[in-house]
Amino acid sequence: MPTVSVQTVAEAGVVGAGGAGFPTHVKLAGRADTVILNAAECEPLLHKDKEILRHFPEAVLDGLARAMHLVGAERGVVGIKGKYEDVIEQLRPKLPARIDLVPLVDAYPSGDEFILVYDVLGRVIPPGGIPLHVGVVVINVETAMNVAVSADRPVTEKYLTIAGAVPEPVTLRVPIGVTLAECVHAAGGATVEPGNYMVGGVMMGYLEEDHDALVDKTTGGVIILPDDHVVVRRRRQDWQQIVRIGRSACDQCSFCTELCPRWLLGHPIEPHKAMRSLEFNLVGEANVVGTSFCCECNLCSLYSCPEDLDPKNVCTQNKRRLASEGRRWENPPFDPGRADRHLRNRKAPTSRLMQKLGLKQFRNVGPLREELLPAVRVGIKLKQHIGAPCQPVVRVGEKVTQGQVVGRPPINDGKPALGAPVHASIDGTVTAIEDGVVWIER
Ligand code: SF4
Numbered sequence: 001m002p003t004v005s006v007q008t009v010a011e012a013g014v015v016g017a018g019g020a021g022f023p024t025h026v027k028l029a030g031r032a033d034t035v036i037l038n039a040a041e042c043e044p045l046l047h048k049d050k051e052i053l054r055h056f057p058e059a060v061l062d063g064l065a066r067a068m069h070l071v072g073a074e075r076g077v078v079g080i081k082g083k084y085e086d087v088i089e090q091l092r093p094k095l096p097a098r099i100d101l102v103p104l105v106d107a108y109p110s111g112d113e114f115i116l117v118y119d120v121l122g123r124v125i126p127p128g129g130i131p132l133h134v135g136v137v138v139i140n141v142e143t144a145m146n147v148a149v150s151a152d153r154p155v156t157e158k159y160l161t162i163a164g165a166v167p168e169p170v171t172l173r174v175p176i177g178v179t180l181a182e183c184v185h186a187a188g189g190a191t192v193e194p195g196n197y198m199v200g201g202v203m204m205g206y207l208e209e210d211h212d213a214l215v216d217k218t219t220g221g222v223i224i225l226p227d228d229h230v231v232v233r234r235r236r237q238d239w240q241q242i243v244r245i246g247r248s249a250c251d252q253c254s255f256c257t258e259l260c261p262r263w264l265l266g267h268p269i270e271p272h273k274a275m276r277s278l279e280f281n282l283v284g285e286a287n288v289v290g291t292s293f294c295c296e297c298n299l300c301s302l303y304s305c306p307e308d309l310d311p312k313n314v315c316t317q318n319k320r321r322l323a324s325e326g327r328r329w330e331n332p333p334f335d336p337g338r339a340d341r342h343l344r345n346r347k348a349p350t351s352r353l354m355q356k357l358g359l360k361q362f363r364n365v366g367p368l369r370e371e372l373l374p375a376v377r378v379g380i381k382l383k384q385h386i387g388a389p390c391q392p393v394v395r396v397g398e399k400v401t402q403g404q405v406v407g408r409p410p411i412n413d414g415k416p417a418l419g420a421p422v423h424a425s426i427d428g429t430v431t432a433i434e435d436g437v438v439w440i441e442r
């Protein structure tokens with residue numbers, strides 16, 4: 001079996017497939033005692049991680065074992081919701097000696113790395129920290145599978161769930177670079193007109209107006225929603241509306257803070273105090289500096305607030321402003337014991353969240369269709385990861401084969417910038433390189 005190394009993972013272009021797109025080789029260059037496989041998949045209606053585990057358990061566990069080897073970890077843990085009993089039953093007999101499985105409660109946001117590390121190991125990552133600070137590396141299910149095969153083939157395919165207002169919710173296997181509309185079409189098309197595309201999920205995803213936007217290494221799913229759906233209406237609220245309504249209706253009940261997962265971990269974020277910045281135009285440290293530690297899970301805005309206000313956006317606006325001003329909270333106050341006192345009792349059950357968001361009208365399934373979606377044209381984005389955009393290494397008119405590198409991170413001071421190469425996902429000819437995309441046609 002070919003040897004997987006940090007270099008093979010880098011050359012294969014493996015990045016976090018669970019949303020953020022952090023280059024995996026950088027993570028795997030660290031040292032940790034434990035690697036957690038993040039199979040929590042807490043975004044409502046998404047099923048791709050569970051389906052990958054169901055169909056390819058050996059490959060995923062192999063990727064987890066290889067990641068453990070690379071970071072020197074003694075222990076690997078599969079964190080998966082306990083409700084997926086059939087998948088757990090299938091996995092248990094396959095678990096190698098140093099890998100165990102921890103069933104998770106069905107709550108949101110159980111897939112947040114900070115929450116996952118606490119739920120699985122009881123360790124609290126400090127504010128502004130990363131899992132490595134408590135000796136842990138977290139990798140997503142699909143990422144682990146990509147690590148396992150990285151010495152053989154680069155990342156040219158993506159799995160994503162298409163759900164919501166479609167006749168046939170499904171998890172698809174597609175070449176990177178197909179359009180979202182092609183994927184929705186493969187699920188039978190939208191059953192509402194217009195069908196709005198929530199990319200990445202209803203909680204942390206975004207409303208994509210361009211249905212020909214391209215699938216990249218981080219696209220986890222598309223939820224189709226009608227125009228009058230509460231999630232769509234909330235996403236379309238502009239900042240002036242958020243400020244006007246928030247200023248007049250926030251009664252400082254503090255439910256947003258009491259249920260905030262990061263506050264419950266002991267971090268100094270208090271969204272109800274950030275809301276005060278609307279009323280008085282305050283930018284005082286006490287009210288807003290803690291917003292730097294908001295993970296943007298949206299729980300406060302879409303679940304906790306009884307007035308349907310938008311503390312999440314108030315937090316993120318403040319967070320971005322602080323970042324642009326280069327302001328950080330050095331040595332923030334931290335109450336690591338708060339998690340033990342409160343977190344387990346204050347989780348937001350997925351079922352109640354779905355009820356509140358009007359998602360129970362949709363079928364909550366996404367069986368995997370294993371055959372690769374056919375494509376005659378793909379657009380390979382030069383930036384599909386955290387870090388610098390790749391630079392094209394092919395020319396218009398050049399013939400390329402599937403798996404060939406078409407873009408690489410730039411070299412700065414003799415070293416590649418943070419990023420990961422991107423590869424052709426089909427055989428064909430490069431027809432254009434424009435707006436950060438390499439277009440390939442068969
Ligand atoms: S939950 Fe809503 S009303 Fe209560 S403090 Fe937070 S933003 Fe204000």
Ligand code: SF4
Nearest residue numbers: 260294295297298300
């Ligand atoms: S989005 Fe809201 S609930 Fe989530 S971390 Fe930020 S402030 Fe807390």
